Amino acid sequence: xxxxxxxxxxxxxxxxxxxxxxxxxxxxxxxxxxxxxxxxxxxxxxxxxxxxxxxxxxxxxxxxxxxxxxxxxxxxxxxxxxxxxxxxxxxxxxxxxxxxxxxxxxxxxxxxxxxxxxxxxxxxxxxxxxxxxxxxxxxxxxxxxxxxxxxxxxxxxxxxxxxxxxxxxxxxxxxxxxxxxxxxxxxxxxxxxxxxxxxxxxxxxxxxxxxxxxxxxxxxxxxxxxxxxxxxxxxxxxxxxxxxxxxxxxxxxxxxxxxxxxxxxxxxxxxxxxxxxxxxxxxxxxxxxxxxxxxxxxxxxxxxxxxx
Ligand code: NAD
Numbered sequence: 001x002x003x004x005x006x007x008x009x010x011x012x013x014x015x016x017x018x019x020x021x022x023x024x025x026x027x028x029x030x031x032x033x034x035x036x037x038x039x040x041x042x043x044x045x046x047x048x049x050x051x052x053x054x055x056x057x058x059x060x061x062x063x064x065x066x067x068x069x070x071x072x073x074x075x076x077x078x079x080x081x082x083x084x085x086x087x088x089x090x091x092x093x094x095x096x097x098x099x100x101x102x103x104x105x106x107x108x109x110x111x112x113x114x115x116x117x118x119x120x121x122x123x124x125x126x127x128x129x130x131x132x133x134x135x136x137x138x139x140x141x142x143x144x145x146x147x148x149x150x151x152x153x154x155x156x157x158x159x160x161x162x163x164x165x166x167x168x169x170x171x172x173x174x175x176x177x178x179x180x181x182x183x184x185x186x187x188x189x190x191x192x193x194x195x196x197x198x199x200x201x202x203x204x205x206x207x208x209x210x211x212x213x214x215x216x217x218x219x220x221x222x223x224x225x226x227x228x229x230x231x232x233x234x235x236x237x238x239x240x241x242x243x244x245x246x247x248x249x250x251x252x253x254x255x256x257x258x259x260x261x262x263x264x265x266x267x268x269x270x271x272x273x274x275x276x277x278x279x280x281x282x283x284x285x286x287x288x289x290x291x292x293x294x295x296x297x298x299x300x301x302x303x304x305x306x307x308x
C-alpha cells in the first residue's frame with residue numbers, strides 16, 4: 001500500500017486509475033479541468049499530476065503544485081509539459097514511451113497502403129455512386145524500398161511489419177541502430193540523402209528537436225523519387241508544410257499521408273485540399289490497447305516511485 005493524492009487532468013484508460021486506487025492512492029479524475037483550476041491553490045494538495053495531450057503543464061502550474069513529486073504523461077512526447085521547470089523543482093517527469101509503438105506502426109502501414117491504392121478516394125467516390133475503377137491503378141508494397149527515418153521503437157516496429165509485407169528496408173538514424181534488428185531484417189543503413197533518393201516509401205519516426213525541425217524541407221523533398229510516397233506519424237514540425245504543398249502540387253513526389261501537423265488541428269487548407277494528400281487527426285496512439293497499456297504503465301511507475 002502507498003499513500004498520496006493523484007490529479008488526472010485528461011481522459012485516460014480506466015485500467016491505470018483502478019490500479020492506483022487499489023494501491024491505496026486517492027485519485028481525483030477531472031478530465032475536463034480548466035487551466036484556471038490548475039493554477040489555483042487546490043493544486044498544492046496533489047503529489048502526482050497526470051496528463052495526456054489536452055492539458056498543458058506550464059511553469060505557472062508547476063509553481064502552483066508546491067507539493068508535486070511526479071508529473072506523468074500517459075503517452076510518448078512531453079511537448080505539453082515544461083520539463084525544465086519541473087526538473088528545477090526536483091519533480092520527476094515520467095512518460096510511457098513504448099506503449100503506442102505497435103499502434104503507430106500499424107497506422108503508418110495503413111497509410112502506406114491507403115496511398116498506394118487510393119483507398120480514401122475509392123471509398124469517397126464509391127459512396128457518391130462513382131465507379132472509378134479505371135482511375136485507380138495502384139502500386140504494390142511487396143518488393144519496394146521502404147525508407148525509415150528514425151529507427152527507434154516505432155521505426156523498428158514498422159520495419160518488422162514491412163518485412164512481413166516483403167518490402168526491403170533502408171534506414172537512417174544519427175544514433176546507433178539496434179544490431180539484432182538490422183541482422184533480423186537485413187535493413188540497409190545509410191545517410192538521409194541516399195535514403196530519400198532510393199526509397200519508394202519514406203516513413204518518419206523521429207522526435208521533435210531543433211535538429212529535426214523542418215528536416216523535410218524543399219531541398220530534401222526534391223531528392224525523393226517522383227513516384228515516392230511520404231508518411232509522417234511522428235511530429236508535425238519535422239515537415240515544412242509549405243514545401244510539402246509545393247512538392248505534392250508539382251508532382252515532385254506522388255503523395256503524402258500525415259497524422260500530425262505543424263498546427264493541430266491543421267489550418268493549412270491549401271495543403272489539405274490536395275487530392276494526393278491523406279490526413280488523419282493525430283490518431284497514432286488512439287487504440288484501446290495502446291491507451292490501456294499507457295495507463296497501466298504510468299500507474300505502475302507512479303506507485304513504484306511513491307513507494308521509494
Ligand atoms: P524513439 O525515441 O524510440 O525513436 C526515435 C528515433 O529517432 C531514435 O532512434 C533516435 O535516434 C532517432 N533520431 C533522433 N534524431 C534524429 C534525426 N535528426 N534524424 C533521424 N533520426 C533521429 O521514439 P518512438 O517511440 O519511436 O517515437 C517516434 C516519434 O513518434 C516521436 O516523435 C513521437 O512523438 C511520435 N509519436 C507519435 C504518435 C502519434 O499519435 N502519431 C504516437 C506516439 C509517438
